[in-house]
Amino acid sequence: MQKSMKRYFPIFVLPTLIAFIIAFLYPFIMGIYLSFTEFTTVKDATWVGLSNYKKIFLDQNFINALVFTVKFTVVSVVTINVFGFLLAYILTRGIKGTNLFRTVFFMPNLIGGIVLGYVWQLLLNGILAGFGVTLSFDAKYGFMGLVLLMNWQLIGYMMIIYIAGLQNVPGELVEAAKIDGATKMQTLFRIYIPMVMPSITICLFLTLTNSFKLYDQNLALTAGGPGRQTAMLAMDIFTTFYGRVGWEGVGQAKAVVFFLMVAVISLTQLYLTRRKEVES
Amino acid sequence: MKNSENQKMEVSKTTGAVLTVILTILSLTFLYPIALVLMNSFKSKLFISDAPFQLPAEGTYVGLTNYIEGVRKTGFFPAFGRSLFITVASVAVIVLFTSMTAWFITRVKSVFTSLLYYVFVFAMIVPFQMVMFTMSKTANDLSLNSIYGMILLYLGFGAGQAVFLFCGFVKAIPLEIEEAAMIDGCSPLQTYTHVVFPMLKPTAITVAILNAMWIWNDYLLPSLILPQEEGTIPMVIQNLKGGYGSIDMGAMMAMLVLAIVPIIIFYLSCQKHIIKGVAAGAVKG
Secondary structure (H helix, E strand, C coil), X not given: CHHHHHCCHHHHCHHHHHHHHXXXXXXXXXXXXXXXXXXXXXXXXXECCCHHHHHHHHCHHHHHXXXXXXXXXXXXXXXXXXXXXXXXXXXXXXXXXXHHHHHHHHHHHHCCHHHHHHHHHHHHHHHHHCCCCCCCCCHHHHHHHHHHXXXXXXXXXXXXXXXXXXXXXXXXXXXXXXXXXXCHHHHHHHHHHHHCXXXXXXXXXXXXXXXXXXXXXXXXXXXXXXXXCCCXXXXXXXXXXXXXXXXXXXXXXXXXXXXXXXXXXXHHHHHHHHHCCCCC | CHHHCCCHHHCCHHHHHHHHHHHHHHHHHHHHHHHXXXXXCCECHHHCCCCCCCCCCCCCECCCHHHHHHHHHHCHHHHHHXXXXXXXXXXXXXXXHHHHHHHHHHHCCCHHHHHHHHHHHHHHCCCHHHHHHHHHHHHHHCCCCCHHHHHHHHHHHHHHHHHHHHHHHHCCCXXXXXXXXXXXXXXXXXHHHHHHHHHHHHHHHHHHHHHHHHHHHCCHHHHHHCCHHHCCHHHHHHHCXXXXXXXXXXXXXXXXXXXXXXXXXXXXXXXXXXXXXXXXHHHHC
């Protein structure tokens, strides 16, 4: 079978592979190379070694964006997962209207980041107007706005994944715990949470990477303002590339650092939570 | 779903009623931001930023003016057509080609195919910003700056996750079925279309939904590749924000409504598939 299949390589693999090389592989390798050069049009790249990387850590904009992104990610990941799990837990108790509630909570997830950003801008600026300020008045409003928006968007998504996990917890196990006299809290922490560890792994991964890489929502809600105080890493990379002539190489080096951060954070998280997963 | 029966009687009637009330309030809170935009889309643009919570009234209600103005300003309908074309075509191409690739690299064992598999998996964790600049330059050099070029770029950038999801499923298909088909005289291509692909259908739905959600809402890639006057929906909405941050709030509200309504209709009409697809995609991811 293998032999006859191999002849079909041009049909089965080649189209995907060509697209993959054009859209990902070649740009990725070029990206790493260019991060060590100075260039404006790619063709005029000259090797500068590590100088772009040195510039990154002297760039206050980057440091600010990094701090803001980390803060935002920590707060979002915790709140989204706590609320998502809580909703999933409540919605697997057999309450009336469960399906309708699930439908509503999941819906914001389908709306794109740009649209969501402007929807929330209207609402939050409306509320803040009552205090005589706007979102762009102080970075703390932008921060809270982004956290709220992100919660609104992702809670339903995580809820769906937690529900799938909770439904796989064997009923007998819960039953046995009840007979042994376990309280509701004990059942939650000793049975449900360990049993849904695979869902927790996935949800943490999704919220972590989505929050850390956030761009669209950031652009639409605050556009980085006031000043560049609420610009997250993805936005800082964008403005370095397209907003500062002569800084393209630094932009690319920032992108490489950004990629390494995402890779290290997500792989560490996967490793740490996978260890906690138990077999049912 | 099977265990939900066991869990039915877990809360008492009163607790159940209290929770239902709380959940109802929460649901309304979830819907509120969208309702607010809808309401403001019928108000004069001068009364939106200043008093967003006031219902449209005598002097502030403007009927469909914002919609007409917004559609004219943004070219919303052509943008809608482009978004729809790019999404549908890219999803079809991704499902077709990546499922074929996944089948091939799972069945044909060689150093090359396993290397390919790991490169695809690796691509999943690379953020877009990493290839943003070089990819748009490459697309420029190859004249891919059109809605057709976008399809190729989405296939390439979406391949990692799609191949990964399909591979997970192909591994679970017993080899005997395919071998039987080939002994009966099916070519590999016929085996794929008549035997393998029908079995991959559940994963195909998951891949289609995850990619449709991503591509329909994607802003950054099309904004870097497509000419400004040939934008997708997220692009024309972002473009409403003029220089110095000034926005025609009336047109903005109306366009937000027009952007959200098709998504909600689509969601309500195939909700089951979407929720199942998302849950399945997450478990395997």
